[in-house]
Each structure stands twice: as C-alpha cells, then as structure tokens.
Amino acid sequence: MKKNGSKGVAAALASSLLLASACTPMQETNEKKEMEKEIAVPVTDYTFDTAGNMFAYSEFELSGEPLAEGLGLNLDVLDARKINKPTKFDYTAGIESYEYSEEAMYEVTEKSGLGLHLIHGPVAAQWAEKEKKATDEALADRFYALADSVGYPHEEIFRNMFPTLIEYAGGDPHYAQKVDTSVYVENKDKTYVPVYQVDFQSLRWDRDSMQKLLTPSAYGAVFLKQALWAGDFLGGFHTVDKDEELEAKTSHDDQDKNIALGVSSADGMQGMILTEEIWNKLNFVRDYLFYDAKRQALAKGVGSKYDPNKGLVYLPHAIEVVEDGSKLAPKAKQLIVKDARSVLQDQWLMLWPAAEFYGMTDQRVDNPNQNRAFLAVFDGEPFPSAPKENIDADPSNDVIANDPYSVNRDVLLQVFKNIDAMHFNRKVGAFVEQYDNGQGKRVDTFQAGYTMEALRIFERAIDGLPVGYASGEKAKGLGTPEGKRALELLTAQADFILTKLMRKDRLVANGFIIGEGPEQSEPTLLAQLGAIRGLTAAFLATKEEKYREAARHIYEAMDKHFWDRTLRVYKTGKNERKYTPFVAGALSGVFRVALNNLNNTDSDQPVKALERETIISRYVDFYDRIIDGPSVNEGMQASEFWDTGDVYMEGNDSGNTDGDHVPQIQAGHGKYGIAPVLLSVEVKKK
Numbered sequence: 001m002k003k004n005g006s007k008g009v010a011a012a013l014a015s016s017l018l019l020a021s022a023c024t025p026m027q028e029t030n031e032k033k034e035m036e037k038e039i040a041v042p043v044t045d046y047t048f049d050t051a052g053n054m055f056a057y058s059e060f061e062l063s064g065e066p067l068a069e070g071l072g073l074n075l076d077v078l079d080a081r082k083i084n085k086p087t088k089f090d091y092t093a094g095i096e097s098y099e100y101s102e103e104a105m106y107e108v109t110e111k112s113g114l115g116l117h118l119i120h121g122p123v124a125a126q127w128a129e130k131e132k133k134a135t136d137e138a139l140a141d142r143f144y145a146l147a148d149s150v151g152y153p154h155e156e157i158f159r160n161m162f163p164t165l166i167e168y169a170g171g172d173p174h175y176a177q178k179v180d181t182s183v184y185v186e187n188k189d190k191t192y193v194p195v196y197q198v199d200f201q202s203l204r205w206d207r208d209s210m211q212k213l214l215t216p217s218a219y220g221a222v223f224l225k226q227a228l229w230a231g232d233f234l235g236g237f238h239t240v241d242k243d244e245e246l247e248a249k250t251s252h253d254d255q256d257k258n259i260a261l262g263v264s265s266a267d268g269m270q271g272m273i274l275t276e277e278i279w280n281k282l283n284f285v286r287d288y289l290f291y292d293a294k295r296q297a298l299a300k301g302v303g304s305k306y307d308p309n310k311g312l313v314y315l316p317h318a319i320e321v322v323e324d325g326s327k328l329a330p331k332a333k334q335l336i337v338k339d340a341r342s343v344l345q346d347q348w349l350m351l352w353p354a355a356e357f358y359g360m361t362d363q364r365v366d367n368p369n370q371n372r373a374f375l376a377v378f379d380g381e382p383f384p385s386a387p388k389e390n391i392d393a394d395p396s397n398d399v400i401a402n403d404p405y406s407v408n409r410d411v412l413l414q415v416f417k418n419i420d421a422m423h424f425n426r427k428v429g430a431f432v433e434q435y436d437n438g439q440g441k442r443v444d445t446f447q448a449g450y451t452m453e454a455l456r457i458f459e460r461a462i463d464g465l466p467v468g469y470a471s472g473e474k475a476k477g478l479g480t481p482e483g484k485r486a487l488e489l490l491t492a493q494a495d496f497i498l499t500k501l502m503r504k505d506r507l508v509a510n511g512f513i514i515g516e517g518p519e520q521s522e523p524t525l526l527a528q529l530g531a532i533r534g535l536t537a538a539f540l541a542t543k544e545e546k547y548r549e550a551a552r553h554i555y556e557a558m559d560k561h562f563w564d565r566t567l568r569v570y571k572t573g574k575n576e577r578k579y580t581p582f583v584a585g586a587l588s589g590v591f592r593v594a595l596n597n598l599n600n601t602d603s604d605q606p607v608k609a610l611e612r613e614t615i616i617s618r619y620v621d622f623y624d625r626i627i628d629g630p631s632v633n634e635g636m637q638a639s640e641f642w643d644t645g646d647v648y649m650e651g652n653d654s655g656n657t658d659g660d661h662v663p664q665i666q667a668g669h670g671k672y673g674i675a676p677v678l679l680s681v682e683v684k685k686k
Helices: 011-021 025-038 050-062 065-070 088-111 122-131 135-150 216-233 265-288 344-361 372-377 404-423 445-462 481-501 525-542 545-562 581-598 612-627
Strands: 043-045 115-117 164-167 183-186 191-194 237-239 259-261 290-292 297-299 318-323 332-339 442-444 511-513 680-682
Touching (some): 050 065, 050 344, 135 265, 259 265, 344 404, 344 445, 525 581
Antiparallel strands (some): 290 297
C-alpha cells in the first residue's frame, strides 16, 4: 500500500468519525476483562481450508490499509508496536487486518510447502532448458534476475523458501518441527530478528497431513491473494539510492539507473516472486488442469478461441496429485480427476483473480488506462511482453503463447465462458451452484452474490478499467462484447435477488430451487452477506440506485435479526455463532462496502445500522472478539508475526510480547506452535 498520506475523501469528517472508536488504556483494559468474562471463542476445527483462508484474507487486505486510507487516515502514523493508535479502528484496519492478510499469504506460498514446488513449473523448466542448467540452479538464477530488477541484494533473498507452483486444498497448519526463534541479528531497541524470519526451513507443515487435491477455489483463492499483493507491490517505481516510492511517468522510467521497478526494493522483490509464481501456475492450469467433458480426460485450455457449444472444457472440482516421493521439492507424478463437477465457487474464485491479474498485465494498444509501472514489468524484462496478435483489436488472429498476459487471458476467457454456459440458467436469470452432466437446480445466494462481484471485476478488467485497490475508480472503458455480457449476467442475477429471494422480513432466502421456489430454511448470515456484496457490485457496475437501496435494506434487516447485543457479535444462524473463514471474510467485505458505499448520505432515509460510527463499532468488535478472541487460546487468528506488534526480545519467553490475545507463532496451539492463519471457531456465552 502506498504510504504517502491521506486521500481527499472528507479527511476531517472521517477523522472525527474514526475517533469515536478510540479508547483510553484504562477503558481497553476494562473492556478486555469484561470480554473474558462474557464470551468464549474456542477453536472448533484446526484444519486449514486454503480456499476459505485465502478468500478471507483477500477481503481482510481490502478492508485494511486501503479502507483506512480511503477514510482519511495518514498511513505514516501507524506503528505496529503502538497498539490501538491513533484509534482502535485505525490500528485494527491498518495493521491487523492488513498484515494478517499478508503474512498468511507468505505462509502458504513461500514457507509451508502446501503444494507443488515452483522448481517444477512449466516456465521454470523452460528457463532451465534455455540456460542448459539444472532446474534448481536455473530457478536460483531467475530469482537473482528478479532481485536485480528491483534493486534487491542477492544475499538478502530468504533462505530455504518453498515457492509454490500450485497449492493444495488443505492441510494441518501446526508446524512439524521446532520453529527456530534463535537470534539472527539484534536490534538497537533490545528486540531481535529471529532466524525463522530469514530462513524458512523450520516453518514447514506436515506433508502427510496435506489434502493433496487441486481445487480451483483453493489455488484460485491463493491466486487472488497473489494478484492483489503483486499489484500493490509493483504498481509504482522507487529510487535506488533512497528507496523512495515514485509514481510512474512513463513505462521507461526504470531505464534511469537510479530508478527500479516496484514501490520499494523489498516490496518489489515480493511482487516479483508472486508474479513468477502466478505465471507458472497459470501455464500449469491452462495446459494441464482443464477437463474435456466429451473425452472425460484432462485437456488444454484454449481461451479466446474456446466455444462451449462445441464441447465443454472446464476446470473440474478436484484433481488428486500423486507425488513423486520427494520431501524437498515434490513433483506431480500423476494427476487423477476425483470430482468432475463444475462448482460455481471454483469458477468465481478463478475469475476474480484472473481479472485482477489481467489488469496488471494488460498491454492492449486500445487501452488508455494502463498503469505505466505495470507496462514496465511486462516489457520483456523481467517478464516477457505479449505477441502483437494478442494485444490488437482483432481476436480472430490470437495465438497461443505462454507470456503472462496471454496465458492469463486464455484462462480468464475460458472460465468466463463456462460460467455463462454452464452455470447461468437463462430461463430464471440466475447462477446455479453446480454443473454435473447438466445444470443443477439450486441457486445459492452466497455463491451467486460473489459471482456478481467477480463479474464486476471481470467487466472492469476486460474493458480496461482500473482494478485492484482502484476497482471503485471511474474511467472510460473499451465497451467489449465480453464486458457487455458480464453486465447482462450481473444485472440478471441482481434482479433475481430482488424478485425471487427477498423475504417479507427484508432478509434474503439462503437459496432457490428452480421449479420449486425460494428455500424456507432459517436464514443464515452468510446468505445475507453474499446478497449485500452482490447487490453492491451491481450498483457499482450499473449506478442503478435500486440495487444500493436493496443492499441497504438487507443490511438493516441483517443487523436487526443477527446482531447479539449482549455478546456484541453477529449470530450466524438461528441461535448459532459458528464462524468459518468464509463467514469471516464475507463479513469483513460487507463492513467495507457498508463504509464506502452503503452508509447514510444526505439523500438517504437515515438507518441507525448504517451510520459510520455504528459500522466502525461493529468492525472493531468483530476483529477484537472473534478474530483476536478473548484469550491467546481462542479466536480465529491462530498466531501472529512481528509486523502486528509481537516482536522478539531476549529474556522474554512469554510468546506474546505485545500482550494482546494472539500468540507468537511458536507459542500457540500445539507442540511446536501454529502458522498465522484463520481457524474455525464458535462464539459462546460464558
């Protein structure tokens, strides 16, 4: 995130609102004691769900620094060791939500080993063949070249990384060995950098406990995290001598010897690693993981030339990986399709990240909205540019290529066409949750709502509008046929929510059975969150006030129906308070759109639940009570790193030096500790 001061969004007003969530140290101490007496938030499942975690942390990221800065906070005033300063909301959003999100991504993509090693990536293999070197040596050289492009010292590249080619569906987040917390280097303030922070060898998870399945929602949700952070890290330049961020003026700024790619040297390096992982993953997905329904076999994707009417070729729900037995850098010996269904969650969790990455890699000559810093990254060094045939206005001359833009375009367009052909029921105007030798009958409200958000991002990307942290900004689009179709699908689903899913109590039904009608089951929090997210997406894409108004009504009803005034948390169902990563992520996202898009304005009929002070209060309670929890053994966030305040100090073996309710990684939930990820919990009244 660019830490260059506040944006001009009514900063003075926002600051006065945010101060409402500030507390004195005495008040905070008393609140903690009261919370410990009131609620228990025990962990109900230690299984790491890759899709749920990475989805949630994507929403946490967007509800972190970007949200706080947009509301007027100068990010430079944040300090991880000054807990709840300048206000509790500022700290929660700008430090906790944001940094939890970042560290969990690295845990999966660089440390845990939860997947196949990048050394076996299709592009990595091509590098090795081109350089006539062993794959490990070629990959090391590639990392050195990436480091050079951002001015990052070779000797500071993390040791014993496990960069992932593609990630598995789940695993056990407990560390499989003792974490090396010994002193790597001492700091002047009596803190120190532990060895594990620079050498990841002791941070591996147990391979035998991994769910070695390739599920699009899992590797897609990781892709979403990778794309959002890579876009943040590589969206500008920096000076080599002072490491100061520079806004891109041209795509050739880095030809100046004192200007390098990336918003800083360190962030730029991470952006390069993430992009290298994405590039290899996309080539692997396109060339090996699509499924030909006619042949009932894995096949290659073809992208812009794909016609679903000539035979469905799509991403199946689950592919088992048989590894080659290597513990150091496992390779796929065999891929076996275990579940050939097309599941809507899988498809939108691939569409969204591919759309985000499309915005990064877009080199189309007709697009006037390109970020020049991104163009510099994909101009041949360090990443190849796209063939001219693939960036002109004529899709008929497109060619298959493996550069980042082309391979991502292929995956993006094929997934989009399959969502339209396989999941959109044209008779009722809604998305069904699965396709299994034919369309299913059930419309799931949550899944349909997030499909709408993914389509909104897709439409922006394909039409050349800003995405990522700028996905709400206005610009003139290209008006592509794909963009127009995405808007048709989005608005049809929005109208379906308004006409078929709304209940008399202004909540939405959990789902709809085609041919029967809306489900009569007790409404869930998850369904409300999906509907609010989807209708807000429809409003942002079309500017139709009826969608915003409907989202506001559902939010008001949700707050009335689900808010537990005593425990200050949302119930998730009838007399239930069971939180999974998907529920947590969706709630974080809805708090963000409520603050940015649904809150009361002068033209609205005021709603108490949609006053900014109320939303901020709910946001802070959510992170305080459910994410962090009432004690170090409770709450969804299993552990934390130094960048959320838990520094290492010689002589302090507490495992919780900042005194909050989240332990250091070696000190929480198990013999050797646990990774900084989200766990499922249940909130109970004591």
